[in-house]
Amino acid sequence: MLIKQSEDFKASEVTPESIYRERRRFMQGTLGIASGAALLGGAGLLSPSARAIATDPDAKGEELRYVIESELSTDEELTSYDDITRYNNFYEFGTDKGDPKKHSRRFKPRPWSVSFSGECEKPGVLDLDDVINPHQLEERIYRLRCVEAWSMVIPWVGVPLGPVLERFRPTSKAKYVAFTSVLRPDEMPGQKRSFIDWPYVEGLRIDEAMHPLTLLTVGLYGRVLPNQNGAPIRLVVPWKYGFKSIKSVVSIAFTEDEPPTTWNIENAREYGFYSNVNPEVDHPRWSQKRERRIGFFSKRETLMFNGYADQVAHLYEGMDLAKYY
Amino acid sequence: MNGERRRSGGVARTGPPRWLKPALFAAALIPFGYLAVGLLADGLGANPVETITHVSGEWALRLLLxxxxVTPLRRATGLTWLVRLRRMLGLFAFFYVVVHFTTYALLDAGLDLAxxxxDVLDRPYITVGFVTLCxxxxxxxxxxxxxxxxxxxxRWRRLHRLAYFAGAGAVLHFLWLAxxxxxxxxxxIYFAILVVLLVARLPAVAARLGRLAPRRVAAPARADPPPPSPAKRQAAR
Structure with a gap:
């Protein structure tokens, strides 16, 4: 696998902010996808450095433009595009890891709108473009740790959630943020069975939601998010087990009380509200001490908060993490 | 082999068709071949270790069931030679259990005994799986x-009643994980199959199954190995 590391780019190659801001205005409403980019490409305005840095020859889908790197990215070896898009837990499309890829073709990620509601001054329903376009797209290469003891390294593309939430002016009563996935049994065969109380719901404490690592994600490997990975818009919270990173989000609500979360409803003893990656607190049915990185045979040690302890440990100071698992 | 011994009894039609045992042997090796070839050709998906664990576990369970x-089917069909396929099925079940456990011990646990x-002590589904292996x-x-x-x-028969226990253990192991x-x-689904197979052994049900069998030969159905006394035989299954 050929991975371009950030060192490959000189500062002079990076499009100055003023220029890409201008292009963004020009392309408003297109989310910077390839069609608009072709228009500009002909005018010779595009430089390759305006693209996301992670590439994979197998990557498909429309390219996202004007994506910048982030210092919050890890430089670990990336999991291949193929593996990221064929090994998924997305029960809306079936419970086998291969089901989401197989059964998500009929899913229509556009048009898409997201409702913002609850304890905030400016609630509203926004088109996806209007949610994302006011912000700078960033590539964030994060470790993803599944509660099932496997992990990946994924080059997501998205915008930090915090500034998006600020636009709706959360009030002092907004202690939590509740997220809801789309409910479309006709396009999501897994939702035709009621073993889970659809739609999928998740939640974060407001300080977790506002944390700079928390990403509202619209792409991976520099391209639009494939259906099986939570198209068109999902959450990525890299220090928590993967199921906290809710997919295909249609509703974001500020709440005063801790919102219900799907896996906690299903099985409270095994899945808590916090679900921070923690090698010291085992899942009742398996150890969380180690994980298998997809693409590798032997297991490796799982890190506290999935290796993001320096950034997030302060959020949980004084909390008994065995109790608030 | 019991088969050879019985052939001298003069009843030509009591043995399984000649091709059946080799065919069964080859068929039982197909999942293993799939895993071996897949492993070498990078064809086991994103998480090959998980695939090996799942496929070997699934086939161990299927073969155990x-x-x-064999016994209910023998009763219902009167084909006594079916019993002579059981040892091979059982040994293949054990083979896949060994593949299953070895994969876990080697690649999940990294041969770390502690x-x-x-795992075996703290996690009930692994406890059940390990006891089943034992x-x-x-x-x-x-x-x-x-x-x-x-x-x-x-005594051999009494010991081999552990097979029921193993079948139930394997189903429970899977249920608990899922x-x-x-x-x-x-x-x-496997649980339902197990229940049917156990119900088929209730004396009343077994007797009814026996009445389904076409009675070409008057000889009593023979179990494998040759039973020592008719009384014991009735008590067995």
């Missing part, structure tokens, strides 16, 4: 003709 199917011990060891070890003779038919996914469909 097949061994439990890790395995903690129950199958004496069955595999006493599967030879020599061991059957040494133990004697009655519980975390909230999706119990697949393990419940």
């Amino acid at each position: 097949l061994t439990l199917l 890790y395995v011990v903690e 129950a199958l060891v004496p069955l595999a070890a006493t599967s030879t003709d020599a061991m059957i003779r040494r133990l004697g038919g009655a 519980f975390s996914k909230s999706d119990l469909r697949e393990p419940l």
